Amino acid sequence: MxxxxxxxxxxxxxxxxxxxxxxxxxxxxxxxxxxxxxxxxxxxxxxxxxxxxxRLFIMEEHEMETHRFQVLGYDIEVKDALIAEALQTLTEKKRNVVLLSYFMDMSDADIAREMNLVRSTINEHRRRSLELMRKNMEESANEKK
Incomplete structure (x- = not known):
């Protein structure tokens, strides 16, 4: 079994x-x-x-208040109103240096060549411009409070 x-x-x-x-x-x-x-x-x-x-997505851009600046034949668009306002307080040379440097990603040497200036002058313009912009933006922010 x-x-x-x-x-x-x-x-x-x-x-x-x-x-x-x-x-x-x-x-x-x-x-x-x-x-x-x-x-x-x-x-x-x-x-x-x-x-x-x-084709997989649609990017919808709403009409925003943009500010346009003409610099050496470039049409540069700034979407942030606070930055645009601070840029408008600068002299034309200083504004051009900031716009070319930060919005067009140009180096100091390239900007100096385009503007017929010395590279160290471009560096100094940018440094002073940023200080002035910071000061103007802080004042503007304090006024809104």
Missing amino acids: EQSSFQDEQTVRHQFDSLCKLALKSEVINYEKHMAYRQKYEVMLSELSEKELS
Whole structure:
């Protein structure tokens, strides 16, 4: 009787192993189908071109009060009213140095070349301009309080 019970137990184990293998094979097939579907219909964002990326969203810009400054043929737009107000208090040379430096990302040497000045003069104009702007912006902020 022990032999029969051992054989029944072996049969049940083989049946269970067979069922597990069948389930795993089925899962592999489902996974491979899913991955094939994803590969066919999905693309990583990093693989999209600029044109394709731009179609995925809309950037809505509201009409904001902007201030425009003309500097050496460049049209520079300043969106922050407080900064624009502080820039308007500067002399034209100092304003031009700040705008070219911070809004056009030009180096001191490039600005000096464009304005026919010495590089150290540009550095000094920028330093003094920032001090004046800071002072004007602080005064403006204190007045609003």
